[in-house]
Amino acid sequence: MTAPEAENRQKLLRAVKKEVKQIMEEAVTRKFVHEESSSITSLCGAVEACLLHGLRKRALGLFKLSSTTALLQKLSKSCEPAAIVLKSLNNVENNYEANR
Structure with a gap:
């Protein structure tokens, strides 16, 4: 894996972690996260970006x-x-x- 690929991978993974953290914070403050929440939409976008760039599950x-x-x-x-x-x-x- 080249340096730019590794950097891009880390950037994508950081984006997913950031969105998960946002959802967790929303869940704590509101005690509920609606499936149509913008946080859920953002997480789906971050996961889709990972999949489009070939990152796969373990x-x-x-x-x-x-x-x-x-x-x-x-x-x-x-x-x-x-x-x-x-x-x-x-x-x-x-x-x-x-x-x-």
Whole structure:
């Protein structure tokens, strides 16, 4: 990876982290983040930019640790939003594998 590519990658990842932080702050102050929030739209744009530039998920999935996925699976049994996220994650992973 060349220096400009590495710099661009870091810039894209910083943008995603910034948007996640913004959503977390909004969630803390308002106790709720609506799906049509500008913060969500900005995060989607940052993630799309990463995908368009070829940045891909890690081997363990969208999360850094497999224990996070395991935690999500446990939560999904009693928490409907977690079940929806887990189902979406599985769909994304299945589509990714099918397109490989």
